Amino acid sequence: MTRDLPVRDVAVVAFAQTDHRRTSEELSEVEMLMPVLHAVLAQTGLKTADIGFTCSGSSDYLAGRAFSFTLALDGVGAWPPISESHVEMDGAWALYEAWTKLLTGDADTALVYSYGKSSPGPLRDVLTRQLDPYYVAPLWPDSVALAALQAQALIDAGDTDEPALATVAARSRDDATANSHAQLRGSVPQGEYVVRPLRTGDCPPIGDGAAAVILAAGERARELCDRPAWIRGIDHRIEAHGLGVRDLTDSPSTRLAAEKAGAFERPVDTAELHAPFTSQEVVLRKALKLDGSVRVNPSGGALAANPVMAAGLIRVGEAAARIHRSESDRALAHATSGPCLQQNLVAVLEGDPR
Amino acid sequence: MPEVLKAPLVVEFPFTRSLGPVQGAFLTGLRERVVLGVRTSDGRTLVPPVEYDPVTAEEIRDLVEVAPTGTVTTWAWNHAPRRDQPLDTPFAWALVRLDGADTALLHALDAPGPDAVHTGMRVRVRWAEERVGAITDIACFEPYDDSPNGGGPAEPAHHTGEFEDPVTGIVAPARLDYTYSPGRAQTAYINALADRRNVGERCPSCRKVYVPPRGACPTCGVATLEQVEVGPRGTVTTFCIVNIKAKNLDIEVPYVYAHIALDGADLALHGRIGGIPYDQVRMGLRVEPVWTEGARYPDHYRPTGEPDADYDTYKELV
Numbered sequence A: 001m002t003r004d005l006p007v008r009d010v011a012v013v014a015f016a017q018t019d020h021r022r023t024s025e026e027l028s029e030v031e032m033l034m035p036v037l038h039a040v041l042a043q044t045g046l047k048t049a050d051i052g053f054t055c056s057g058s059s060d061y062l063a064g065r066a067f068s069f070t071l072a073l074d075g076v077g078a079w080p081p082i083s084e085s086h087v088e089m090d091g092a093w094a095l096y097e098a099w100t101k102l103l104t105g106d107a108d109t110a111l112v113y114s115y116g117k118s119s120p121g122p123l124r125d126v127l128t129r130q131l132d133p134y135y136v137a138p139l140w141p142d143s144v145a146l147a148a149l150q151a152q153a154l155i156d157a158g159d160t161d162e163p164a165l166a167t168v169a170a171r172s173r174d175d176a177t178a179n180s181h182a183q184l185r186g187s188v189p190q191g192e193y194v195v196r197p198l199r200t201g202d203c204p205p206i207g208d209g210a211a212a213v214i215l216a217a218g219e220r221a222r223e224l225c226d227r228p229a230w231i232r233g234i235d236h237r238i239e240a241h242g243l244g245v246r247d248l249t250d251s252p253s254t255r256l257a258a259e260k261a262g263a264f265e266r267p268v269d270t271a272e273l274h275a276p277f278t279s280q281e282v283v284l285r286k287a288l289k290l291d292g293s294v295r296v297n298p299s300g301g302a303l304a305a306n307p308v309m310a311a312g313l314i315r316v317g318e319a320a321a322r323i324h325r326s327e328s329d330r331a332l333a334h335a336t337s338g339p340c341l342q343q344n345l346v347a348v349l350e351g352d353p354r
Numbered sequence B: 001m002p003e004v005l006k007a008p009l010v011v012e013f014p015f016t017r018s019l020g021p022v023q024g025a026f027l028t029g030l031r032e033r034v035v036l037g038v039r040t041s042d043g044r045t046l047v048p049p050v051e052y053d054p055v056t057a058e059e060i061r062d063l064v065e066v067a068p069t070g071t072v073t074t075w076a077w078n079h080a081p082r083r084d085q086p087l088d089t090p091f092a093w094a095l096v097r098l099d100g101a102d103t104a105l106l107h108a109l110d111a112p113g114p115d116a117v118h119t120g121m122r123v124r125v126r127w128a129e130e131r132v133g134a135i136t137d138i139a140c141f142e143p144y145d146d147s148p149n150g151g152g153p154a155e156p157a158h159h160t161g162e163f164e165d166p167v168t169g170i171v172a173p174a175r176l177d178y179t180y181s182p183g184r185a186q187t188a189y190i191n192a193l194a195d196r197r198n199v200g201e202r203c204p205s206c207r208k209v210y211v212p213p214r215g216a217c218p219t220c221g222v223a224t225l226e227q228v229e230v231g232p233r234g235t236v237t238t239f240c241i242v243n244i245k246a247k248n249l250d251i252e253v254p255y256v257y258a259h260i261a262l263d264g265a266d267l268a269l270h271g272r273i274g275g276i277p278y279d280q281v282r283m284g285l286r287v288e289p290v291w292t293e294g295a296r297y298p299d300h301y302r303p304t305g306e307p308d309a310d311y312d313t314y315k316e317l318v
């Protein structure tokens, strides 16, 4: 199989995130976000005026604040006017847009950020508003219920069972003890059923947080970072919106995105998977053909911190940061959006040979 | 740290959506206790039906009736139903492949408990008593014994999908309840305003004073932390005349809504102008706030009687 390589070398050169918490009620969205923007710029020594393109991801539904992304832009310092864009999606898709912008040669650097405040609203119900408005949304099936349908399908297919899911939960929170930003760390009880077969331990924590990365192209990346995390490929794919049309035990969109991103050309040593529910890690491992040799979610993943709209970008950031620290040479980052892994993005990152 | 201000915030909206030929027929069918699917060119039957083949994107219009009975393909036990969900007693969410269909429909399944539910179990539609042409015309599914003792399998009729008085749209109400908290800068502003003081914040970089403060200087992208009291008087920088009465607002039209640069502020805030006929309000008019007993913010602004401000003194703030 041959694949067209990106026309330009673009790398993640810096990554910052907040501590993710159950609530950030004492801060507005921009007040929560701004320190992360300052931190990521400080890592590179860049100022807002040095950034060629800025792109953000967020959703007004989370906190119920219309046009909150325009207020968040206050934290960037957008004067004189900057080249800027926003996606009503996870920040991983903002990163995708920024990456394409850099490929065109229109810019050499990009700031990508995303944030989510889930604490002001009823998140499980808020997420029902993204569903098919004719046949599904009027029933208000909440996010845990839909994930539970997928988990039961996996159990019925013999792909997992409740003890195996508990193992995923425990490993994630155990790994998160090394991640000071994580919301749930260490020993977390598996708890009672939320929606059977999923227990509290199988579900992500609900919380607030923000993240930012800086992308740079070519030599600019080498100037800004000792070991840039080069994006060797990135792709995103979506499945039919009808849940009953899909095989919930598989993720063909993830597999296709991974193929297009070049993930299967050589083994990766690390994978940061955006699997908010334990059962979704089972699906992703299968779709991505990850075996025991791959370190999965050393950060603790979304089971340790799941700021909605930022958790996918954080996967890219965490994978890149491991390359920056020379803890990885080739890493896969995955982000998801929608119910039961409906839409999936895969990026493959590499460090220069050591 | 001062106490975090909080207030309930309800976001409520009725979405009015048109349906088109396939979804309209399906929802009209539910009103008439008929379940319709749509056939793809490779012979699959999709229930619920869609207008375009999810695999090929081909336009599909061939409606076929399927049975109101089917098989659970996956399920999840919901012991604590949430507001607006189909049943208010514990139930199973289920994907049900109706007899004659190749895909599954999401709905609630009324069962006594999780031990009574399993993948592969037979269920049938329980119709809502009042049906309007909506997915909720299916009240839920219920367990169904299709052995000969239980009455045997249901046979679909062969409905054409043509109905009298078809449903062409739905109104889908949605309500989400939030707890709003304004953050550090606006909390300080609101608390000061309760003492009838306007306290803005100064940018440490460009020195501009923002009222109300939003916590960051939008020009410099840095936190504004130095608090500065401004006003109470100010200058009308620009205005408009409102001629349409807003819902739930007890103000006679026409009235004037204006941008007001409080003395010492580098950004105009807005407020209503009163105490002067609407057609005499002008740029440069000097105004002051009018408070009502117990209010947490000025009711409106009225002329101070001072000479109008020179355009040059406020032109940067227009």
Ligand SMILES: [Zn+2]
Binding pocket: B203, B204, B205, B206, B207, B208, B217, B218, B219, B220, B221
């Ligand atoms: Zn400033």
